[in-house]
Amino acid sequence: MIDFTLSEMQETVRQMVHWLAENEIRPIALEADRTHQIPDAFLRKMKELGISSGAISKRAGGDGDGAGESADKKGVKQTNRVAVIGAEEMAWGDPAVILTLPGPGLGGPPVEFMGTAEQKAKYLGIFKDDELRWGAYGLTEPVAGSDVAGIKTTARRDGNHYVLNGRKCFITNGARASWVVVFATVDASKGRAGHRAFVVQKGTPGFSVGKIEEKMGLRASETAELVLEDCRVHQDDLLGGEKHYEGKEGFMGAMKTFDSTRPMVAAMAVGIARAAYEKAVEFTKEHFDLGRPIARYHAVEDLLARSQRRIEASRLLVWRAAYMADAGMPNAKEASMSKAYAARTAVDVLSDLVQVMGAAGVMNDHFVEKWFRDIKVYDIFEGTGEVQRIVISKRILRDLKSF
Ligand SMILES: Cc1cc2nc3c(=O)[nH]c(=O)nc-3n(C[C@H](O)[C@H](O)[C@H](O)COP(=O)(O)OP(=O)(O)OC[C@H]3O[C@@H](n4cnc5c(N)ncnc54)[C@H](O)[C@@H]3O)c2cc1C
16 A cells, blocks of 8 residues: 655645745745845845755755654655655745755755765855855756766866866856856766766856856746866865776766756646646636636636646656655656656646636736746756656666566
8 A cells, every 4th residue: 555644754844844935935936036136134044944955964964854864654764755845845935936045956966975075074064154155066068958978078187186177057056156066077088987076166266157147937046157267176176086986886976866856856846836726726716707717617627627637646756756765766767757747747737827817827926927937947957858758768678678
């Protein structure tokens, strides 16, 4: 028998995060979208409450998701399940604001999974004081997005240093980050075996911020170009040290972080779709046509039912992927399934819900209009829908070969 009941701890986290989303995040979201600014007072409050982007596990010297590390009744740790439950609620509050919360963000998982004890203490330790600080993740380049293996940023060894040259684009919180995990190649002819991950600190000579992007959605979230011109990074800032890259694990270690981050992004997509669904249901009950609430028209009922069905199916895929990660089971296929399905569902559902709301749905004093603009990116970053489907089909074919 499969049990979907949340443990006491999971339910407590869900309620607490929902409260925050409703009372702290939602109220600032429309203004943050218009001004592209998030008030410092809000960020400080979140920091004081211990809410950050990318919790740091106890294992890495933090206490951000310490609760999730306790086991459920069956003895399985709950870290990933707690994370996706929290992520859905946070995104229900607003998907753009939450990307700007202080913390290591997407830079956290590679430091945690690949870093040495000293590197974890050095880079994750900075988030323990009261300052507002961010980390970032720099993989994408102008000619290497989905084709991660094609990165062109170079790292040339020079004594105790590496000299980095290249450009990174679309980096979330890239301009405000205290450090960025930058992926570069020491030897392009070696493909992935030549890839290395460095932590580059703000202020390092040769490391600068280029263009800050103007975007259709997620306008409250900063997206920056980063430029590396003869940027010297000490060998101690090579994540995991050179030895880490000798075996197969090396660069694949970086890819493995997707197994826990993709379900998180999928959970956010579920949260946005659910938030929009709730707004649209309210609207259809209060909006009359020919003397009846539009919710009573079959076409509208059908559309709402279809939306809810797909949102709930998405959540089940997310929970399965998160459970597998908690249980230590390989979950690359399931993580990609959750991301591909939840993101696409949310894009479709948002489009349908805007339709249900008619003109009100496209007015910019309505959250649904904003979320419609925000959601598209969820089917693009952290691996596009197409890339997820490639991961899924590769795994399916590999499994078929074993028959
Ligand atoms: C708001 C935002 C924030 C981001 N934050 C970060 C960040 O913090 N750090 C970071 O490193 N990156 C970040 N990105 C970049 C993001 O991860 C990339 O945009 C994404 O990986 C897609 O790469 P691309 O834009 O170069 O598109 P491309 O890879 O050029 O893809 C273009 C189209 O071609 C399709 N395609 C590509 N290859 C294949 C294939 N083999 N088979 C079938 N179809 C294919 C894609 O699915 C897509 O539809 C962010 C992007 C956005 C929009």
